[in-house]
Amino acid sequence: MEMQYQEAKDKFISTWGSLGTLWGINKAMAQIQSLLFISTKPLSMEEIMDELKISRGNTSMNLRQLMDWGIVTKELIPGERKEFFTTEKDVQELARQIAKERSRREIKPVIKTLKEVSSIEDDGTEKTKELIKQTKALHDLAETADAMMNKIVNQEQNWITKSLLKLIK
Amino acid sequence: MEMQYQEAKDKFISTWGSLGTLWGINKAMAQIQSLLFISTKPLSMEEIMDELKISRGNTSMNLRQLMDWGIVTKELIPGERKEFFTTEKDVQELARQIAKERSRREIKPVIKTLKEVSSIEDDGTEKTKELIKQTKALHDLAETADAMMNKIVNQEQNWITKSLLKLIK
DNA sequence: ACAATCTTTCAATAATTATTGAAAGTTTAA
DNA sequence: TTAAACTTTCAATAATTATTGAAAGATTGT
Numbered sequence: 422m423e424m425q426y427q428e429a430k431d432k433f434i435s436t437w438g439s440l441g442t443l444w445g446i447n448k449a450m451a452q453i454q455s456l457l458f459i460s461t462k463p464l465s466m467e468e469i470m471d472e473l474k475i476s477r478g479n480t481s482m483n484l485r486q487l488m489d490w491g492i493v494t495k496e497l498i499p500g501e502r503k504e505f506f507t508t509e510k511d512v513q514e515l516a517r518q519i520a521k522e523r524s525r526r527e528i529k530p531v532i533k534t535l536k537e538v539s540s541i542e543d544d545g546t547e548k549t550k551e552l553i554k555q556t557k558a559l560h561d562l563a564e565t566a567d568a569m570m571n572k573i574v575n576q577e578q579n580w581i582t583k584s585l586l587k588l589i590k
Numbered sequence: 591m592e593m594q595y596q597e598a599k600d601k602f603i604s605t606w607g608s609l610g611t612l613w614g615i616n617k618a619m620a621q622i623q624s625l626l627f628i629s630t631k632p633l634s635m636e637e638i639m640d641e642l643k644i645s646r647g648n649t650s651m652n653l654r655q656l657m658d659w660g661i662v663t664k665e666l667i668p669g670e671r672k673e674f675f676t677t678e679k680d681v682q683e684l685a686r687q688i689a690k691e692r693s694r695r696e697i698k699p700v701i702k703t704l705k706e707v708s709s710i711e712d713d714g715t716e717k718t719k720e721l722i723k724q725t726k727a728l729h730d731l732a733e734t735a736d737a738m739m740n741k742i743v744n745q746e747q748n749w750i751t752k753s754l755l756k757l758i759k
Numbered sequence: 760a761c762a763a764t765c766t767t768t769c770a771a772t773a774a775t776t777a778t779t780g781a782a783a784g785t786t787t788a789a
Numbered sequence: 790t791t792a793a794a795c796t797t798t799c800a801a802t803a804a805t806t807a808t809t810g811a812a813a814g815a816t817t818g819t
Contacts, residue, residue: 650797
């Protein structure tokens, strides 16, 4: 038996929500984004609280974070006092934005630390040599992976497909 | 003033450890792996507990998980009763293994759910059409990204550099 | 300026996740 | 077979992280 709308919607929100960890955000944040992502119109805080059964404070804080991440925007609807919210609807632009933020928030700082650690003075001992060698290898890997991600992600429309084709060819 | 060995080591372990979330494992797990990664020889449970100041139970459980992930292996040292542990020392192989596991554990199941959700019957309403359209777009993105990652990661030696060159060219 | 409507903040609390440590389990050597 | 040396398990506890809700803060219309 095939799923109906409500069941499919709930399943999507809970799955996508629990995937939050994969892109480094919390459950409520991910669920709010999911809800907006499949909504046909901008939603008010009231509607979001109501749909997801979360408190006003929680909704407010998580909407703010989503705006900080640059994937949700406030929409002003003429004649309405409330604020309404929408999320980026284009998946590629969404992925671009998420990748950019993760690089900035997490990967770049780690690369910096790896650089520092791998630059300590070589005192000639085996353990120091090993620390330098291994952190240098990680640094190079992280830097290359980060550069690659940024490169892929800053391409024009359809970058994923294009990139994949290049790799396969 | 430049860092000395011990300070650099501690900094590496704590940075790499806190980055655990990025690749979906917990702090202790990441720290154990870090410690092994820069060690010049296999370490016993005793030594790991001691270095990281964590309990025997914690060490045992996290070592098991690292072995499940395929990035730490048991080493039997002749004449020794204890078990010793080592981690994959090659960063590229390490990245390969981690990417493979994350795909299997997290990405593949999500792709499956997105497929199901995007396959519900179109009842003609706007909201159903939107749900189908958006989850289908996410499904395609996730599937392509996963395929790309696997492709990149299954290349031979120096895959990252090679892949990057292809993309930049 | 006032009051109605709406949003944000944040201390208290709840929920989740990680860690401990002691008991039970296993392996090895004699 | 026994006991020593070691590892695993898991219920209890600690630490961390998320959530609530009510008070304070904004904004808008009259």
